[in-house]
Amino acid sequence: MxxxxxxxxxxxxxxxxxxxxxxxxxxxxxxxxxxxxxxxxxxxxxxxxxxxxxxxxxxxxxxxxxxxxxxxxxxxxxxxxxxxxxxxxxxxxxxxxxxxxxxxxASQLNEVIITSGNSFNKPVSLGKADIKPLDLPQSMGVIPSKIIADQQAVRLGDVVKNVSGVSLTQSRGGVAETFSARGYSIGIAGSGGSIFKNGVISNTQGFPDASTLEAIEVLKGSSALLYGNVSGGVIINMVTKKPVFNWGGQISMMAGSYGQYKPTVDIHGPITKNLAFRVIGTHENADSYRDVVHTNRTYVAPSLLYKIGQKTDVLVQVDYLKSDLVPDAGVGIPNNRITVTEVPDAPRNRFLYPKWAYNNTKQTSGFLTINHRFNDSWKLTAIGSAQNTKVDGFGVGVPMTIAANGDWTRTLSAVKSGEKDYTGQLNLNGNFKTGGIRHQLLFGSDFTRIVSENNTFKYTTAAGVVGTAYDKINIYNPATFDVRNDVPSIADTALTTTPQNRMGIYVQDLISLTSKFKVLAGLRWSYQKAFQTTIFNKEKQQERRGTAADKSDDAFSPKVALIYQPIQTSSVYASYTNNFTINSGTDIYGDNLKPSIINQYELGLKNEFLNGRLSANVSVYRIQNSNFAQTALVDVNGNANTNSNIRELSGETTSDGLEVDFNATLSKNFYFIAGYGYNYMRYTNTTGLVGSQVEAERLINNPAHTANGSAFYTFDKGSMKGLRLGASAFYTGERTGGNNNVVGLNAGLNNTTAAQSSYNAQVPLKGFATVDLSAGYGFRRFALLVKVSNIFNELNYIVHDRYSINPIPPRMFAATLSYKF
Known part of the structure; x- marks a missing residue:
């Protein structure tokens, strides 16, 4: 092939x-x-x-x-x-x-440049082929820096919630953001993630900082043709700010509730006629509405842009993140079966970890992008990147076995991990005709190497006792929380290294048969090899191989779409795409999991009105996963499984849904964005599996309904000139935490009441809406923007692990004072 x-x-x-x-x-x-x-x-x-x-x-x-x-x-x-x-x-x-x-x-222009969420003017860089949104047969969303700044977004999650159908989740311990879309979750690590930075895969441990984002771009559904082994639901690309050839910048200070302060500096300009720079730096220090929780972060991102003549430019970007925070596993779920609305005396601030717990992340990334135009029709782009992520944390395990009366035996848990990601991409774009047929061709290849490192530990108390046992508390009695606060010593005992390589070759062609009929067709060949792990015993200074042998997988991922544009401002499309997903981890017996084949069908309608000032788009989809992989509920001994790397194939799932988006810039003073998403992801074929999932049951942590809306207006005349008013609302519908139900236990496993309970432990969560109000005033180069978030002080929860949940932030205040130069 x-x-x-x-x-x-x-x-x-x-x-x-x-x-x-x-x-x-x-x-x-x-x-x-x-x-x-x-x-x-x-x-x-x-x-x-x-x-x-x-x-x-x-x-x-x-x-x-x-x-x-x-x-x-x-x-x-x-x-x-x-x-x-x-x-x-x-x-x-x-x-x-x-x-x-x-x-x-330039300052007047900045006031009116608001790239709408589905802009018909600017191609999405994540698409690699510079295809205009109207020609792209895929649902997408773009949130530009203007909206990011107006909403005073701090984290990536603050930005992504502006995209229809995407909901926020969190990783275990609340130390990173994850997301859910079209029924599929997005991980944080490069090995299993679908989050990109400037078009290359990125580990998002430690929370990406929104202050450095020029925009976020979202492609919904399968993007396997261009990116290989990614989520079947969505991929997110963080577009960072780049150098420009004019002097300027901004200095700002954000201050908010719970002692938050965050100064940010952004300076850019030319060094020579052909060389420009940009430096962005920010520091954040904040307490939390959760007791004990504290954040201390520093982020620096310098970059250089060098133009070699009129045809070639070279972009070098580097960033460094140091994020120290206190991990937080949430409020706890007594008996694994009690809904959060039934938990008595569960204040929003209750913190169940020991006060000394910590989670520290250091991350360094480098990117090199070279663009070369051969002529008006052909362009070559080469991208290389390297990212090194190190995480060091210590505390206790997640509260997965809290008794009905609130008793919880806390056990020690630590993490010392690393991930190195190396990526190379080469993309050739061409525009040409064969006869009377126009082609927009993309031909490319990519290679990614990911090396993960994880340590195991030995814990020793001051009295010399070795083991993971720490203490026992009652979550309803805060007096028990501080009975013990000593910090046991910790020693690394073994280092496990897991390398894997990915590569792909892809070709895609947007064929304009006429001005109204177009076809997009493409094919990708993907290859992935997971190498046998190496385990280095630090106590014995010996190295051995893991039990799972090398595993290689390859597949073809096709995509075909028909596009009909009856007028220049309207597009109707129907598409089919196939996603080949490698399932990481092993089953309970230590064997590698088989890949999953995902088929997606999508119909969509894209429109723009009022000379491009308003876009309205709608899409419907069906995604069928041949064998959905999820974390195993129990281990080989029939006990509740706490290792997220031990997984199981649970049978076929089907995800049906609808998404609607409105984006408008009605004048230089007023813009709004709004969206709605519906999803029904359920098990559809688990026949023949012992201990199978319940068919037609919705998968956990996937809301049926999500919605978002934001509007901002700036007065430019009269006594109110310079005043800016805005409002944002976000809705997350009912969903279920915990575990999906199963018909029975796996053959040969421990058939105990405790094990059965761990199988059927669901946490129903009600839907909730939050409303944010903003007001600001700009005078010459100064601007002040004030926001009150969750103004009605809504109380609800985000599921960040199947064993526990975290309350959403209460009503909070934030203000940003900025100066542009």
Whole structure:
């Protein structure tokens, strides 16, 4: 099959050469600047009579290709700006240059540039092929820096909740964010995650910082064609801020409830004519509405952009994160069966861990991106990255066996782990014609190496007692929490190293049969090898191999979509895509799990109205997973399983859903975003499995309904000039924590009442809505923005582990004072 890809690629290149030799069309390029000489980014550029259009890049440049010779009207416009137009003549095989100067200054432009969640002007970089959203047969969402700043977002989760159908969860101990979409969860580690930074896989341990984000991009459903072994529900790309060739920046200070303060500095500008820089730094210190919990974080992100002539640019980005926090496993669930609304005396601030518990993360990342344009039609992008994540934590295990009367025996638990992620990507994009058919071709390959390290420990008390037992408390009696507060000594006993390699080759072509009918087709070959683990015994200074042998998997992931655009502002699509998912971990017997095959079918309608000021999109989908993998409920001895690396295949699942999005920039003063998502993910075929899941039962931790809405208005006239008002609301529907029910126990396992109880332990959670109100005032270069979040002080919970839950934040206050220069 490798030969097939090679032949396919060579044939496409030959077709390109032939088409380039035959074409007689011309092109237009130019630069758009503001009245003060700065680049005007993301401004619309349209060509009358041809239907062609684009948007300027971050440096204000634009390019229109394959234009028939003739006379045209070239228009430059943006919502809230005065439209400019220029008569222009395009000649055969010639490139015409036309620059524009807007009447607005850069600061005025910044006030109106709000890229809507489904912008029809700017392609999603996560798509690799620069396909315009209207041509992309997939539901997506983009949340730009304007919304991030207006909502005073601090974490990635604060931003992602603006995307329809995506809900927030957390990892065990509440030390990182995870997400759920279309019935599938997204992990934090590179080995099992679907979160990317600037297009490459990223470990998000320690909470990514929202202050450095230019935008977040979300592709819903399967993206296996482009990224291989990723979630069947969604992938998230964090687009960080990059250098620009104009001096400027911002200094801000955020202060909030529970002693929170967060200064941020963002400075950018040119070093030479071809070299620009940007440095972003922030520090956060905060207590919490949860007793004892404290956060201390520092994040620094320098970057350089070097332009080698007109065709090549090199971007180097580095970031460093140091995040020290107190882990928090939540309120606890007595007897594993009692709903949180029935738990008496469960104050929002109750903290069940010892006061000395800690979780510290250090993470360093580096990215190198090279873009080269061969000509107006062909572009090559090369990306390389390396990320090193280290986590050091100590405390007690999650409260998974709390008795009905509130008694909980706490056992010691520690983590000392590391993950190294290395990624390389190469993408070739081309636009050409074969006869009268236009092609937008993507051909690429990627390689990822992930090396995970985990330690095991020996715990010793001051009295010399070795073991994991610590103490016994009663969660209803705070007086028992501090009976013991000594910190046992801890020693590493063994280091387990788990390497794996991934690679893929993919080709995709957006074929425009006519101006109304298009086809997107692609195929990916993926290969993944999980190497046998090595276990180094530090006490004996001996190394041995793990029980599971090397495991190799490969598969083809096709995608095909039909696109119909009856008018230029409307698109209807139907798509099929296949996702091949490698299941990490082992079963209870130590054997590797088989892969899961996921088929997705999606129908969608995308529209824009009011000259692009309003977009309204709707999609429906069905996702079928041949064999869903989840954490095993019990171990080989029939006892409750606490190891998330021990997993089981639970049979077929089906996820059906609907998503609706509205995004509007009605003027330079007013914008809103709104979305709704419905999902029904359930077990559909578990026949023949002993101890099988209950068919038609919803999977845990997947709300049926989610919704979001935000609106901001800025006054620019009269006595209220400079005043900004905003409101945001977010809804998460009913869902279930704990474990899904099973028909019976696995054959040969410990058939005890305790084991049976661990199987059928569900925690029903009611739906909840939170409302945030914002008000601000801007004067010249200064701005003050104030927010009250969860204004009605709603009490509900986020499931971060099947054994425990965490209360959402109460009513809180935050204010940010900023100065732009």
């Amino acid at each position: 490798k030969r097939i890809f090679t032949v396919f690629f060579l044939l496409n290149i030959l077709l390109v050469q032939a088409s380039l030799a035959q074409t007689t069309n011309g092109s237009i390029k130019g630069k758009v600047k503001t009245s003060d000489g700065k680049a005007a980014a993301y401004v619309s550029v349209g060509l009358s009579q041809s239907g062609k259009g684009t948007a300027t890049d971050e440096d204000g440049n634009y390019l229109l290709t394959d234009i028939k010779p003739g006379n045209y009207t070239l228009k430059v416009s943006f919502v809230g700006l005065t439209t400019q137009q220029q008569q222009i003549t395009v000649s055969s095989r010639q490139q015409t240059v036309q620059d524009f100067a807007l009447t607005e200054s």
